[in-house]
Amino acid sequence: MTGGGDPGEGEGGVWKGKQRPWAHLYNYKWRKYRLQFLKEHPLCVMCEQQSLTEPATVVHHKQPHRGNVEIFWRRSNHEGLCKLHHDSTEQAAEKGSPRPLIGLDGWPVDD
């Protein structure tokens, strides 16, 4: 287990030391799907828009699923992002206006 650029749980599981209410969705099935998705979509789509080539390591939900299983698994709602872009989308959601919905755990909800 060296390198590989895999952030582990990606956007799921433990997040800033807090568990999201829908952490259970990021189960084995998701991890398997995620690996397959990243195989088929190996490049960060946001980097591609800037003519950059960066491997995607996170499967991002374009529409925040907020625990909705149907939206969570909707194939067209997924895109591959690099860690940097995924983190910056989350930060933008935190700083940006309008204020995003706040999750049950008190953190802004956005994937």
Ligand SMILES: [Zn+2]
């Ligand atoms: Zn990127």
